[in-house]
Amino acid sequence: MKKAFPIVLLVFGAIFTGYYFLCGSLAGFHVSMLWVWLLLGLLCIGKGLWDLLRKEKSTGKAARVLTVAARSAVSILLAAFVLAEGFVLSGMVKQPKPNLDYIVVLGARVFGTEPSPILQYRIDAAYDYLMENPETTVIVSGGQGENEDISEAACMAQELRKRGISSERILLEDKSTTTAENMAYSRALMSKENPTVGVVTNNFHVFRSVCIARKRAGLSHISGIPAPYPSVLLPHYMMREFFTITVDTLLGNTI
Known part of the structure; x- marks a missing residue:
């Protein structure tokens, strides 16, 4: 049993490191926070090798205190991570409510005037909902970033019009740069006092x-x-949500 845990660490270290290089080779190593996987992999491998190769455990009081503190910190972090990922998963399986007053489509990267793959998936989901719920108004939300020829909102509106969604059903919010701004600025465009809204x-x-x-x-x-x-990046973005949820919570954006 004493040898099993270091081996488990080595296996996870290899998986994390391999995933880092897989994502980097397919999507580019510039992907936000991708380095976390490499760091986790190296930490697991280092800890696993240390436990396998060292001959005697430190028995001093200071060593025991540090060990307990480290294990407690890791346990708390893992518990928080599991809790956050449970919330993320709950959002992933939500079923859309019918006949909403508005849907707000959040912007993402635009290449020139064309949607990135991640934005295209959002446009497709919005289109499907609008076709099934003809009384719903759509707010396309997103400003213009660097190296984008048009705003994210304009790109989404353009794509929805191409597919037959009437301009009368589309409202543009093209100033936002964050999710918090997406929602706050989109709310200002809603004429109803207490609307039903889908994101x-x-x-x-x-x-x-x-x-x-x-x-x-x-x-x-x-x-x-x-x-x-x-995408192969789905586990990465799910992991990254743990950090962004933590930051948004500290900023007072979520609770």
Whole structure:
């Protein structure tokens, strides 16, 4: 049993490191926070090798205190991570509510004037919902970033019009740069006092977006509309949500 745990660490270290290089080779090593996988992998491998190769355990009081403190910190971190990922997963499996007053489609990267794959999934999900719910108004939300020829909102509106969605059903919010701004600025475009609203975003992002909409936009009747994200990067973005949920919580954006 004493040798089993270091071997488990080595296996996880190899998986984390391999995943880092797989994602980097397919999507580029510039992907936000991708380095976390390499760090986790190296830490697991280092700890596993240390436990396997060292001959005697330190028995001094200081060593025991440090060991207990380290294990406690790791346990708390893992518990928080599991809790956060449970919330993320709950958002990923949400079923859209029918006949909402508005849906807000959150922007993402635009290449020139064309949507990135991650944005295209959101546009597709919004289109499907609008076709099934003809009385719903859509707010496309997102400003213009660097190296983007048009705003994210304009790109989404353009794509929806191409597919037959009437301009009368589309409202543009093209000033926002964060999810909190997406929701706050979109709320200002809603004429109803207490509207029912759905947030269209990729599945891993639904839980946090709904929380932000409640907190920052004062939307009480808010639900998520998850768009798929069939990519090798899905586990990475789910992991990254732990950190972004933590940051948004500290900033008062979620609770």
